[in-house]
Amino acid sequence: MGWRPYSSSACLLYTALLGLAGWILLDVGAKSLDMGKAPQKDKHSPGDIAQGLQPKQEVRRSGSPLVNPHDFHMIINIPRFCDSGTDPVKLLVTVASAPQHLHQRAAIRDTWGNANLLQLLQVKLVFLLANPYDSRVQTQVTEESRSYGDILQEDFKDSYLNLTLKTVMGLKWAHQHCPQAQFFMKTDDDMYVNLPHLLDYLGEEKRQRWVGGCIKQRKAFLPVNAPAGMPMPQAHPDFVAGAGYVISGDIVAPLYSSSLRRRIIPVEDVYVTGHLAATVGAHPPHHDERFSCGELVPHDCLMVQLFTGHKISPTRMKQIWGKLDPNTINSPCRRR
Numbered sequence: 615m616g617w618r619p620y621s622s623s624a625c626l627l628y629t630a631l632l633g634l635a636g637w638i639l640l641d642v643g644a645k646s647l648d649m650g651k652a653p654q655k656d657k658h659s660p661g662d663i664a665q666g667l668q669p670k671q672e673v674r675r676s677g678s679p680l681v682n683p684h685d686f687h688m689i690i691n692i693p694r695f696c697d698s699g700t701d702p703v704k705l706l707v708t709v710a711s712a713p714q715h716l717h718q719r720a721a722i723r724d725t726w727g728n729a730n731l732l733q734l735l736q737v738k739l740v741f742l743l744a745n746p747y748d749s750r751v752q753t754q755v756t757e758e759s760r761s762y763g764d765i766l767q768e769d770f771k772d773s774y775l776n777l778t779l780k781t782v783m784g785l786k787w788a789h790q791h792c793p794q795a796q797f798f799m800k801t802d803d804d805m806y807v808n809l810p811h812l813l814d815y816l817g818e819e820k821r822q823r824w825v826g827g828c829i830k831q832r833k834a835f836l837p838v839n840a841p842a843g844m845p846m847p848q849a850h851p852d853f854v855a856g857a858g859y860v861i862s863g864d865i866v867a868p869l870y871s872s873s874l875r876r877r878i879i880p881v882e883d884v885y886v887t888g889h890l891a892a893t894v895g896a897h898p899p900h901h902d903e904r905f906s907c908g909e910l911v912p913h914d915c916l917m918v919q920l921f922t923g924h925k926i927s928p929t930r931m932k933q934i935w936g937k938l939d940p941n942t943i944n945s946p947c948r949r950r
Contacts, residue, residue, distance in 0.1 A: 678875040684782050689745065690759050690767040696738055696792035704813060705860075706795035707739040708784035711803040713746035713755050713772055718803040721928035723762065725935035726807050735809055738792060741765050742780045744772035777856070777882040785870040785886075797821075798866050800886070801858040805906070806923040806934055815904075815921065816860065824862040825891050825899040827854025828907035830883070851891075852898045855907045856883030858922035861896070868894040914938075915947035 696703055707727070711719055719741055723729070727739045741764060746752055759765040768783050770776055781800050788798055797816055801807060829852050861869070869886065872893045879885040891897045904921045911923040914934045926934065937947045 680874050681877050682782075682874055684779070684786060684874065686768040686770050686779075686783070688767065689769050690743075690756070690765050691787075692740070692763055692766065693791050695740065695763070696794065701738075701794070702736050703738050703792060703795040704736040705738075705797045705799055705809075705816070706788055706792050706863075707737060707799045707801065707807065707809075708781070708788070709739065709741045709801055709803050709805075710777060710780045711741045711743055713743050713748075713751050713767075715803050716754060716758060717928045719758070721931045722803065723764075725931050726809055731809065735813055737809060737813070738795070739764060740784075740787075741803070742784050743767040744770050744776060744780060744783075746772050775880045778878050778880055778885050781856075781882050781886050782870065782873045782878075785866055785873065789867045789870050793863075793867070795863045795866070797860050797863055799858070799860045800856065800882075801922065802856075804925055804927070805858050806911075806917055806926040806931055807858065808917055808921055808923075808938070811904075811918075812860070812921045815902075821862045822864050823894070823896040824865075825854060825859065825887050825896050826861075826902060826905070827859030827887065827899060828903060828905040829853070829899060829901040830855055830907060832901055832907075850884050851888040853884045853886075853888030853891075854899045854901070855905065856887075857906050857908060857924050859883070859887055859899075859905065861887075861891075865891075865894050865896045869896075918947050 696706075709719075709722065709727075722739075731737075732739055743755060743765060744767065746755070755765065755767065759767075766783065766787055768779075770779055784800060785798070788795060799807075799812075831852055869890050872890045873886075876890060876893065879889065887899055888897070891899065902921070904919065906920070906922045906924040908924055910925055911917060911920070914930070914937050917923050917934050917938055923934070937945055939945070
């Protein structure tokens with residue numbers, strides 16, 4: 615069994631890690647994470663199609679030592695996914711997914727992330743995976759990648775503690791292979807994303823050095839066993855929920871560069887949208903309640919008004935899509 619995004623046990627772990635990270639701040643080095651075996655730089659798996667290509671030069675800032683070099687071998691890469699930087703891309707969506715979650719990825723491809731809609735909206739979508747250390751699961755992932763060509767996979771252990779590494783992987787890949795993306799989104803495979811509504815919002819005004827999502831502190835997020843009414847401690851800068859947030863494309867490279875020199879916190883949203891964002895001048899984040907902070911979507915048609923919906927099963931994802939799809943005749947959610 616792998617991690618299940620935002621299960622009840624994962625939420626308790628998230629809360630505990632958040633409190634621990636606040637206590638030790640950034641004294642948690644990358645070596646302390648659950649990364650599995652050492653990275654392999656010259657080994658290519660059957661699913662790796664990046665051979666013979668030279669990535670862009672690493673982002674470097676003089677005077678600061680590397681503490682998190684993020685030099686993991688890419689098991690599966692798709693370097694020409696954005697046509698080597700020439701394809702117009704309004705939004706790059708990166709979906710953190712566990713290797714065994716084939717049904718979740720299939721549901722996204724059949725619904726809000728289907729190829730026709732993505733092409734129409736000038737959106738690119740990739741799934742972020744790590745190493746399952748299970749040959750059967752890896753074989754399935756390799757075959758899935760060959761069929762759909764939308765999977766990125768690096769050689770660190772796939773686990774809840776390593777979600778931060780997955781987002782850094784996404785930032786690194788976006789900087790190297792999709793630098794023209796106007797916006798970068800991080801979300802999970804149990805999320806429904808209302809892409810047309812989200813893109814309308816992103817296009818309303820020019821956004822630079824911008825992070826948008828649901829600020830967790832405004833949703834009364836509490837540490838484990840906290841007394842009723844206890845406010846969120848000010849151990850961290852404001853941060854937005856990792857279930858779904860968007861950053862402007864101009865800070866993708868600076869965020870990645872900053873991650874190389876700032877010790878990893880095993881709480882992805884705190885690390886990226888709080889601490890890293892503050893180092894690159896993209897703080898505080900912008901709060902909008904149409905982004906989910908983790909609450910359930912009470913009825914399907916509410917997704918007409920929201921940007922993201924959390925804890926959506928593959929079955930319900932298809933149900934919502936059937937109601938929101940603009941091509942659906944007599945949709946029960948139309949103009950609600």
